[in-house]
Amino acid sequence: MKPPPFEYHAPRSVAEAMEVLAAAGPEGKVLAGGQSLIPLLNMRLVAPGHLVDVNRLTELDTVEAEPGGVRVGALARHARVERSAGAAAAQPLLRQALRLVAHPVIRNRGTVVGSLVHADPAAELPAVLALLGGSVRLARPGAVRDVPAAGFFTGPLESAAEPGELAVSAFFPALGPRCGTAFHEVARRHGDYALAGVAALVSLDDGLRVTAARAVCVSAGPVPVVVDVTGHVAGTSPAVVSGAAVSGAAGTGTSGAGAFADGWAAAARAVAGRVEPEDDIHASAAYRRHLTCVLAERALREAAASAADDVGTRR
Amino acid sequence: MTNIAVTLTVNGVVRRAEVPGRRLLSDCLRHDLGLTGTHVGCEHGVCGCCTVLLDGEPVRSCLTLAATADGHEITTVEGLAGPDGEPSPVQRAFAECHGLQCGFCTPGFLCTVTALLRDNPAPSEEEVLEGLSGNLCRCTGYQNIVRSVRRAAELIAGKGDGGPAGWPSGPVRTSGDTGAEGA
Ligand SMILES: Cc1cc2nc3c(=O)[nH]c(=O)nc-3n(C[C@H](O)[C@H](O)[C@H](O)COP(=O)(O)OP(=O)(O)OC[C@H]3O[C@@H](n4cnc5c(N)ncnc54)[C@H](O)[C@@H]3O)c2cc1C
Ligand code: FES
Ligand code: FES
Numbered sequence: 054m055k056p057p058p059f060e061y062h063a064p065r066s067v068a069e070a071m072e073v074l075a076a077a078g079p080e081g082k083v084l085a086g087g088q089s090l091i092p093l094l095n096m097r098l099v100a101p102g103h104l105v106d107v108n109r110l111t112e113l114d115t116v117e118a119e120p121g122g123v124r125v126g127a128l129a130r131h132a133r134v135e136r137s138a139g140a141a142a143a144q145p146l147l148r149q150a151l152r153l154v155a156h157p158v159i160r161n162r163g164t165v166v167g168s169l170v171h172a173d174p175a176a177e178l179p180a181v182l183a184l185l186g187g188s189v190r191l192a193r194p195g196a197v198r199d200v201p202a203a204g205f206f207t208g209p210l211e212s213a214a215e216p217g218e219l220a221v222s223a224f225f226p227a228l229g230p231r232c233g234t235a236f237h238e239v240a241r242r243h244g245d246y247a248l249a250g251v252a253a254l255v256s257l258d259d260g261l262r263v264t265a266a267r268a269v270c271v272s273a274g275p276v277p278v279v280v281d282v283t284g285h286v287a288g289t290s291p292a293v294v295s296g297a298a299v300s301g302a303a304g305t306g307t308s309g310a311g312a313f314a315d316g317w318a319a320a321a322r323a324v325a326g327r328v329e330p331e332d333d334i335h336a337s338a339a340y341r342r343h344l345t346c347v348l349a350e351r352a353l354r355e356a357a358a359s360a361a362d363d364v365g366t367r368r
Numbered sequence: 369m370t371n372i373a374v375t376l377t378v379n380g381v382v383r384r385a386e387v388p389g390r391r392l393l394s395d396c397l398r399h400d401l402g403l404t405g406t407h408v409g410c411e412h413g414v415c416g417c418c419t420v421l422l423d424g425e426p427v428r429s430c431l432t433l434a435a436t437a438d439g440h441e442i443t444t445v446e447g448l449a450g451p452d453g454e455p456s457p458v459q460r461a462f463a464e465c466h467g468l469q470c471g472f473c474t475p476g477f478l479c480t481v482t483a484l485l486r487d488n489p490a491p492s493e494e495e496v497l498e499g500l501s502g503n504l505c506r507c508t509g510y511q512n513i514v515r516s517v518r519r520a521a522e523l524i525a526g527k528g529d530g531g532p533a534g535w536p537s538g539p540v541r542t543s544g545d546t547g548a549e550g551a
Binding site: 054055056057058059060061063084087088091092094095096104106108132155156157158159161162242243244 | 369370372388389390392395411412413416419425426427428430431432433435436438480497498499501502
């Protein structure tokens with residue numbers, strides 16, 4: 054359980070890191086928080102010739118509000134982003150998700166960008182990036198590109214980051230007005246990778262009617278699965294659809310309530326129908342699918358209620 | 369593969385070692401520096417036995433390279449006691465409340481709890497459980513560990529047995545004969 058030998062590099066600037074990585078090519082690997090890579094090294098599942106340690110690149114230890122969202126630098130650790138009031142204000146789903154990532158001690162080292170590049174289908178942050186339609190910025194000497202989430206996760210533990218490329222930051226779009234988010238998951242113990250998990254994003258119009266509803270699932274397939282369920286709930290009011298009392302909501306007539314209440318349930322079934330979980334030692338595929346359905350309904354309803362709260366406070 | 373010269377300030381003492389790039393911090397502490405208080409259970413981040421404080425923050429030393437820690441401050445379980453060897457409030461609470469049996473997991477719990485109570489001197493039950501969730505113990509069943517954390521919080525707040533806050537000077541009790549149970 055010790056890492057195989059490698060040449061260790063500790064660049065002091067992003068420019069130097071990019072040069073070392075470019076020279077190492079397919080033999081090179083970036084070491085960020087090490088919370089996924091070092092277990093893989095210890096278990097000898099990877100054996101890079103060159104390890105490029107980016108922990109001295111303090112210029113990448115950033116969490117910045119940008120117009121329209123939050124940009125997280127490659128050295129910003131989970132714990133820092135979780136604590137950031139600015140990040141939580143701009144996009145509450147970040148904190149909602151980070152609380153579910155591993156244990157606090159792991160979050161002290163692991164980085165948000167490292168988690169995205171690692172692209173574990175059971176991880177929360179890739180799901181968040183996919184749901185929000187964020188992007189990852191990849192750099193090599195003389196070339197920078199932003200890869201949208203939809204094209205970034207290419208398979209289990211596979212991302213669009215190519216050999217020789219350094220991920221320098223990730224961008225998470227801000228929560229729009231009249232929008233709400235939620236993240237629910239079930240894990241064997243708090244902090245473990247989830248057996249199933251669903252994050253939801255719901256937007257309403259000024260009349261509290263649903264205009265868009267999307268969910269994303271973790272541990273449900275090779276890459277995060279985003280499902281648009283707007284068709285099941287569009288035009289309905291969350292007060293009615295969820296049965297929850299939302300102040301200011303109109304039209305709580307009893308005749309339509311039953312049909313509306315089924316809207317979220319149908320949406321959740323649609324989400325569960327799209328996932329491709331697998332049997333493993335922890336849970337059967339059927340159980341994971343069942344969990345996904347239950348969690349999807351919870352997350353969607355909660356996101357809608359939170360969007361309605363937002364409308365309430367804006368009035 | 370060239371060796372790397374690393375300088376670590378361990379428990380307040382500047383220590384130097386020449387290590388290969390692949391040396392884990394846990395092995396550097398144990399083998400290069402002879403500090404065997406840091407225990408190694410799983411070497412993939414799951415058990416928490418190897419937890420040390422890196423610049424004051426608890427981290428897995430089995431998931432950190434010694435070379436990455438170059439120039440930084442480390443506190444291991446050997447550094448928790450007072451200058452004259454007096455157990456810290458957290459150590460004392462674990463002894464008083466039977467927070468350990470075989471002791472294998474204990475260095476990791478002590479480091480984790482030391483940081484937890486520094487950042488949050490009066491944690492709720494839920495915060496204690498969340499704080500301990502990354503550390504495994506095969507012996508105690510956790511009940512007495514949770515009790516130890518509550519007792520340590522009391523001791524740090526100066527509500528121990530009349531001893532001063534921070535580093536109480538009373539004798540270390542050896543069984544659960546204190547108010548800890550009812551705390
Ligand atoms: C016990 C335990 C439990 C965990 N539970 C969870 C969990 O529930 N949910 C979850 O999401 N995660 C979990 N994790 C993983 C954790 O979140 C990791 O921190 C994260 O997956 C990777 O981030 P890192 O900074 O540690 O990356 P590293 O481990 O340093 O790197 C991971 C991979 O990404 C590449 N990489 C990293 N940064 C860059 C970069 N800037 N540019 C290019 N490539 C890069 C590396 O080369 C490597 O291939 C757990 C880890 C442990 C040890
Ligand atoms: S030995 Fe480091 S977590 Fe188990
Ligand atoms: S006391 Fe034996 S493992 Fe915890």
